Amino acid sequence: MTLEFEHRPSESAWVERVWRSRSTDTTAMTSIARIHWDLVFWEDADGMHAGIQGPESxxxxxxxxxxAEFLGVRLTLGAFLPELPVPELVDRFAPLPGDGRSFWLGGTRVRFPRFETAEDVVLGLARHGVVSRADPRRDAAASERTRQRRxxxxTGLPHRTRRQIQRAAHAAVRLQAGDSPSMVAHELGxxxxxxxxxxxxxxVGRSATELATAAGEARPLSLLYKTEADTDR
Incomplete structure (x- = not known):
């Protein structure tokens, strides 16, 4: 079974990554833990659909x-929906209403995006106040407890959990690249x-052996990639 992903980083302050994929003979996948939430769009025999996939613990x-063909827009850490708090989205998928050409979020109608210009959708939602973002300047003067609460x-996830998720994803990427488990364990702390x-x-839902070989391919993994934050222990 296969579920191949094409993805690219984004220069937008609102978008962390844009991805797309296609399912053929795949009916299930292992969805790995992640700290971001995604806008997800897909087309199947029933038409176009949209939804929000929250962070996964x-x-x-x-x-x-x-x-089906999929398109995902992964928002930057700290982006949130004022009408639907991110903590309510953790480990949850929320479908969005649509008419085959557009979808609705926060009372705003938006056309389905394309891979090349997906950032425009998020910018439009931000202009209408549907998507907002934490202000790092405000947090800079706050206490550590206040920053963690904000x-x-x-994000919906405690700081410690986010670090654990990022480190595990980094470990999985390195194991897939051929690094030994002993080296990965030592160098990632x-x-x-x-x-x-x-x-x-x-x-990640895989053992080190399954990541390093084809043993875990019976059920494909969701999007897994290395980020700049991966080096943070």
Whole structure:
């Protein structure tokens, strides 16, 4: 079974990454934990659809519509929906109403985006106040407890959990590239290989062996890539 992803980083202050994919014979995938939330669009035999996939605190099995094409817009950390707080989206998918050409979010009608210009959709939502963003300048003068409370409200995940998710994703990318589990555990600050194995199972849903070989390909993984924040232990 295959579920290949094409993705690109974004220079937008609102968008972290844009991705697209296509399902063929795939009916389920392992959705890895992640700290961002996505706007997701897909086309299948029933037409065009839209939804919001919230941050995910753990790896889980997710259904995949057959013979469908997907487009995802992953928002930057700290972007949130004033009418739908991000903590309410954690480990949840929220479908959005649409008419085949456009979708509605926060009372705003928006045309379905394209891969090349997906950022325009988020900018339009931001102009209408549908999407907002945490202000780092305000947080700079706040206490650590206040910053953590604001970040939790904007991201839905505690700081410690976000770091664990990012580190596990970084470990998975390195294991897929051929690095040894012992090297990855040592260089990314895990206590030992069992500690690494526990993190991989919890946040990625794969063992080190499955990531390094074809053993885990019976059910494909969701989008996995290295980010600048991956080096933060």
């Amino acid at each position: 753990r790896a889980s099995e997710a259904p995949v519509p057959a013979q 970040t939790l409200a904007a 895990y206590f030992d290989q069992p500690h690494l194995a526990h993190a991989l199972r919890r946040f």
